[in-house]
Amino acid sequence: MWKYHPALLARPVPRYTSYPTAAEFGDSVDHADMAAALDAIGVDERISLYLHIPYCHEICWYCGCNTGAANRTSRLAAYLERLDEEIDLLVERLSGRGRIGRIAFGGGSPNAIPTTAFASLVERVVTRLRCADPVLSVEIDPRGFDAEWAAVLEATGTTRVSLGVQTFDPAIQSRIGRVQPVEDIERTVALLRGAGVTSINFDLMYGLPGQDEASLAATLETALAMAPDRLAVFGYAHVPHIIPRQRRIDATALPDAAARFAQAAQAHGVLTGAGYRAIGFDHFARPGDALAQAAEAGTLRRNFQGFTEDQAEILIGLGASSISAFPDRLLQNEKNTGRYHLAIGAGRFATSRGLLRTAEDRVRGRAITATLTAGSADLSDIPGFEEVRERLAPFEAAGLIGWAGRRVTLGGDALPYARGIASALDCYRQQGHRFSSAV
Numbered sequence: 043m044w045k046y047h048p049a050l051l052a053r054p055v056p057r058y059t060s061y062p063t064a065a066e067f068g069d070s071v072d073h074a075d076m077a078a079a080l081d082a083i084g085v086d087e088r089i090s091l092y093l094h095i096p097y098c099h100e101i102c103w104y105c106g107c108n109t110g111a112a113n114r115t116s117r118l119a120a121y122l123e124r125l126d127e128e129i130d131l132l133v134e135r136l137s138g139r140g141r142i143g144r145i146a147f148g149g150g151s152p153n154a155i156p157t158t159a160f161a162s163l164v165e166r167v168v169t170r171l172r173c174a175d176p177v178l179s180v181e182i183d184p185r186g187f188d189a190e191w192a193a194v195l196e197a198t199g200t201t202r203v204s205l206g207v208q209t210f211d212p213a214i215q216s217r218i219g220r221v222q223p224v225e226d227i228e229r230t231v232a233l234l235r236g237a238g239v240t241s242i243n244f245d246l247m248y249g250l251p252g253q254d255e256a257s258l259a260a261t262l263e264t265a266l267a268m269a270p271d272r273l274a275v276f277g278y279a280h281v282p283h284i285i286p287r288q289r290r291i292d293a294t295a296l297p298d299a300a301a302r303f304a305q306a307a308q309a310h311g312v313l314t315g316a317g318y319r320a321i322g323f324d325h326f327a328r329p330g331d332a333l334a335q336a337a338e339a340g341t342l343r344r345n346f347q348g349f350t351e352d353q354a355e356i357l358i359g360l361g362a363s364s365i366s367a368f369p370d371r372l373l374q375n376e377k378n379t380g381r382y383h384l385a386i387g388a389g390r391f392a393t394s395r396g397l398l399r400t401a402e403d404r405v406r407g408r409a410i411t412a413t414l415t416a417g418s419a420d421l422s423d424i425p426g427f428e429e430v431r432e433r434l435a436p437f438e439a440a441g442l443i444g445w446a447g448r449r450v451t452l453g454g455d456a457l458p459y460a461r462g463i464a465s466a467l468d469c470y471r472q473q474g475h476r477f478s479s480a481v
């Protein structure tokens with residue numbers, strides 16, 4: 043059973059989907075850095091693609107994603123045209139180099155665009171970039187998902203889908219502006235299974251307004267009855283000063299820090315008790331799932347989509363706000379769709395922010411990833427090791443970590459503290475307070 047150490051969770055910490063994190067991105071990089079990174083890709087180098095659709099049919103009040111209402115057909119069509127042009131820019135620059143093994147569609151909600159547009163987008167990416175049998179994954183909003191969408195997922199060979207579920211409690215759904223009856227999720231799961239989707243993920247949340255352990259228990263039970271292959275359980279971060287749409291959420295109904303911790307522990311206990319393997323600090327997977335196998339084999343990785351078994355060193359993001367990751371740089375496209383249009387329309391990549399990773403960034407990044415994915419990291423190469431050890435002393439005193447020389451290993455009950463432990467290795471993080479609480 044996890045033990046609650048409030049002092050060790052008091053400091054807001056990043057999720058470390060990259061290192062350095064997006065908070066360190068600056069505007070000293072541009073389209074030329076993207077072009078240079080693409081030029082350096084080898085003929086057979088493995089690449090994963092991410093395409094961002096920044097639109098949703100309905101906007102949820104808690105959502106921190108870069109998305110807007112898909113209420114104007116012309117706006118969607120114009121965006122998809124630019125995305126096509128960005129694909130053309132990429133095709134031209136790569137000139138046949140690189141091997142694309144995975145294509146992920148996220149957002150927003152990729153199913154906010156017409157099915158025909160989705161099918162032609164997949165077709166265009168696969169044929170123009172000459173992808174041989176890529177793994178296709180799509181984030182789906184169950185609201186409005188129907189047989190037509192299931193058919194297009196089947197036709198495109200999509201095998202992985204992530205569903206935004208969050209909670210099955212109707213009262214809480216109303217409080218967060220995302221009403222979706224359990225029958226809609228059941229119908230969506232049945233359609234996806236029928237369409238040959240072999241890996242279904244549910245995103246769930248704790249720390250929601252009015253949520254208590256009974257409500258979370260009911261949600262977990264309902265979710266388990268649908269047998270998803272994976273689950274991700276995130277704590278709701280209420281930051282209305284950063285995400286104005288969250289002002290509609292009643293902050294007085296939010297569980298306090300101790301209740302949030304109890305809910306995180308509850309979800310972990312229920313899901314592992316049901317046979318799921320805990321993956322990192324917030325994912326769970328059935329033992330046969332590729333994510334669980336990667337965790338077992340010690341090959342689990344972390345990227346902008348969370349924990350992953352994807353081994354590609356290069357992730358190319360297309361669309362407004364998407365981030366591309368190369369071993370030596372992180373490059374983000376314009377978040378603003380208007381400016382994204384202008385850049386692509388002018389025939390250049392839409393890179394607007396990012397950074398070049400230093401050798402030290404890469405050493406620290408590897409150690410942070412190992413801490414979060416394997417629960418153990420060799421810190422021999424980390425500059426200022428003694429300072430790091432000092433910062434980790436409170437975690438050691440609480441029995442959450444142990445040392446073998448310069449290797450730190452997290453104990454079995456250290457999962458909720460993993461981000462805090464990782465942040466001790468982060469040289470950018472020794473002052474700021476710009477992140478969410480670890481639990």
Ligand code: SF4
Pocket residue numbers: 097098100101102105106107109149150151183206
């Ligand atoms: S459907 Fe997903 S991306 Fe769209 S507003 Fe809701 S949470 Fe955000």
